Amino acid sequence: MEKLLADIVHIARQAGQAIMVVYADPANAVMTKSDDSPLTQADLAADRVIKDGLLALNTGWPILSEESAQIPFEERKAWSSFWLVDPLDGTKEFIKRNGEFTVNIALVENGQPILGVVYAPVLDVCYFAARGVGAFIKRGAEDAHPIHAVSPAAGEAIKVVASRSHADERTTALLQMLGEQQCVSMGSSLKLCLVAEGAAHYYPRLGPTMEWDTAAAHAVVIASGGNVHDNAGVELQYNKPDLHNPEFLVRASAAKPLRW
Structure with missing residues (x-):
């Protein structure tokens, strides 16, 4: 699981690089999906990088991406494990150029996400976690370190x-x-x-x-x-x-x- 997590972090970073090529050129087109939500060339470029990277791992697990969401449930219901991908989460943030968008790659097993990588390419921040491994954050060139959800302390805002x-x-x-x-x-x-x-x-x-x-x-x-x-x-x-x-x-x- 630890090796697989490292592989997915690498793929997410590659997708982030593909996004940044588009992000750096404000002339790149923004299209519209059938539900009127925006779709950029960066979505499509990142989707290709992620699919190629996951297929190269030869896990045999199918891939469900936002850009391929038309796969019918009659086919999906037989999947015990699969990759669930949003190549660019926060398209509106991308269009606004505020940097708060991410590459999301998850491994789902029996309905639960057991591995996940969230990479924000502009911020160069990566959150990653897997069952039995823990949850971590890596900011820029800093070493990765564990993270923990916390409850408010007494008297804390x-x-x-x-x-x-x-x-x-x-x-x-x-x-x-x-x-x-x-x-x-x-x-x-x-x-x-x-x-x-x-x-x-x-x-x-x-x-x-x-x-x-x-x-x-x-x-x-x-x-x-x-x-x-x-x-x-x-x-x-x-x-x-x-x-x-x-x-x-x-x-x-x-x-x-x-x-x-």
Whole structure:
């Protein structure tokens, strides 16, 4: 698992390099998907790099990417293990040029993410984790070090992370249940990773997300000692007939649960 994790970190970094080639040229085209969401040339370039890299590993596990999400459930339901990929999570952040977008690669086994890599190429920050290995962060040229989700200490201000692009009144009302708090805005799957590294205590997401948006960071959260669960307290599942996620909350395992 440790060797496989290192391989996936390498692939994610290669995909990040492909993204940065496009990012460096503001003249590159932005297209629109069938659901009117933006698609850049960087999405497509990163998707090719990741698929080629995963196939070269010869694991035999199928690949489900945001860019190939049309694979029917009748085919997918036989998959006990598979790669779940978002080649560029945070396309709106990419278009805004704020750097808060990521490459997400996860290994899902029996509905649970057991390995995940989240790489932010502009920030040169990589979160990576695997079952039995732990969760880690590597910033730039620094050595990687372990990370852990933490609960608020007595008297400590509660830190919550919210979406840069998807703020809403229901989320604001939910966060009021926590009392006094500090709020940090962030884009893409980096929001989950902030909880995993202990930089935030909670991340509620009451807006729409897809499985590929969360799987890699979810693996990091689990390995760091956190949870990603729905309003009933059930951990998110993957490879469902409908690939939409339910609304969810990210928190350290020992942190106070919330219901909405």
